[in-house]
Amino acid sequence: MNFWQTVRSPAMPASAPLPASFDIALAVALAVLGFFLPFSVAGVSIMLLVLAVLALSAAPSILRSAPWRDPVVAVGLLLLAYIATHTLVMSAFQPGSLKIVNRYHELLMAPIFLALFRLVKRKDAFFWGLTVGAVGYAATHWAAFFVPSLAASLASRRISAGFDLALLAFVIFEYARHSTHPWRWRAVAVFLAGTVIFAVEGRTGQVVLLVIVACAAWLHSPRRWRLVAVVCVPAAVLALALTSSAVQKRLAETVADSQTDGNSALTSTRIRIEFLRGGLFLAKENYLTGAGFARYAEIQRQAIDTRYSHDPVRKQHIEANLTTMNNPHNEYLMQIVGGGVAALALFMAWLVLPMLRKPQPGSMDACLVGVSLAFATGCLFNSMLMDFVEGHFYVTLLMWLLARGTTWPAQTSARLI
Numbered sequence: 001m002n003f004w005q006t007v008r009s010p011a012m013p014a015s016a017p018l019p020a021s022f023d024i025a026l027a028v029a030l031a032v033l034g035f036f037l038p039f040s041v042a043g044v045s046i047m048l049l050v051l052a053v054l055a056l057s058a059a060p061s062i063l064r065s066a067p068w069r070d071p072v073v074a075v076g077l078l079l080l081a082y083i084a085t086h087t088l089v090m091s092a093f094q095p096g097s098l099k100i101v102n103r104y105h106e107l108l109m110a111p112i113f114l115a116l117f118r119l120v121k122r123k124d125a126f127f128w129g130l131t132v133g134a135v136g137y138a139a140t141h142w143a144a145f146f147v148p149s150l151a152a153s154l155a156s157r158r159i160s161a162g163f164d165l166a167l168l169a170f171v172i173f174e175y176a177r178h179s180t181h182p183w184r185w186r187a188v189a190v191f192l193a194g195t196v197i198f199a200v201e202g203r204t205g206q207v208v209l210l211v212i213v214a215c216a217a218w219l220h221s222p223r224r225w226r227l228v229a230v231v232c233v234p235a236a237v238l239a240l241a242l243t244s245s246a247v248q249k250r251l252a253e254t255v256a257d258s259q260t261d262g263n264s265a266l267t268s269t270r271i272r273i274e275f276l277r278g279g280l281f282l283a284k285e286n287y288l289t290g291a292g293f294a295r296y297a298e299i300q301r302q303a304i305d306t307r308y309s310h311d312p313v314r315k316q317h318i319e320a321n322l323t324t325m326n327n328p329h330n331e332y333l334m335q336i337v338g339g340g341v342a343a344l345a346l347f348m349a350w351l352v353l354p355m356l357r358k359p360q361p362g363s364m365d366a367c368l369v370g371v372s373l374a375f376a377t378g379c380l381f382n383s384m385l386m387d388f389v390e391g392h393f394y395v396t397l398l399m400w401l402l403a404r405g406t407t408w409p410a411q412t413s414a415r416l417i
Contacts, residue, residue: 034129090292162205
């Protein structure tokens, strides 16, 4: 048995099986969590409380499962410990510092989710709930074409919506290979991907979709055609995407805003460019030990004073829009500016470890590469681990896949209804 197999199935002392009523309650709770995960922060918070109660009631079994032995979970806990220690050393016990540490609590949730997914017999309950919630959420985006007030409400969630739907489309497409009804699941995957392209005006989701399309092309192509597929299939999807008014609008904004004068109004694109410039400047200044995760707004203000000391008009313009931001909207920059090279190294290890798992026959392990790459890509444009909506989605889905491991049956009777 190799190292990866060992951490997938740690030896556990014999114990009495959990009551059937507990398993049903846990399956229902995970299904409801999955349903709310793509679109409702309030719903997720309520279900986390329910799952916390269930986890406490099954604490001995959770401890015996030793979820912290999984390398992904272990490195995530190390990263959280480093963030907490570094933040408290740099910023002391202040409400702001504790709030920043709390924004990385997905890393603490990970072992609990992994243990619960291992315990529950009906592991697909979460996935079915997640699929139903995502399909309903996607349908809402199409309905928004006819309801302006709904479109305005959804606009503020376009980053998380595009990312979540794109990521789930990939997982469903892979899931179809293990189902007795593959074309039904593939139709759902295409519907979610089409929603990202045509109904969600989120550039992050659209870029992530191209990455996971390339991953799907690699996984589903004959070995000798994989390199061709990785180039041609995303190119075909990109060509289709360019016919979408949503993509055309965001592309036009990106091109136009990146060419405007530096003192013009700060649009979404201009803000992101300024975030990148400021983040790179701060990374150069603080890469060794980090300036503190809770001090980003403070040091950004100081950096603006330094960078624009000879351009008071530009300085005033930037200060009016960016100095209250507490992160660079890039998780890699956030880690190195906040915690230095040690934090960035731990974060990169946490991202890469799922990709290194050797796929087992008949399992969903191959999904881990695409899912991790998608999250890694999204982190280039947003602080996705700090921004808990995307962080919750990724970590929960990742733990479900890790718990799935070698337990996937030879043939599953997964159905849409």
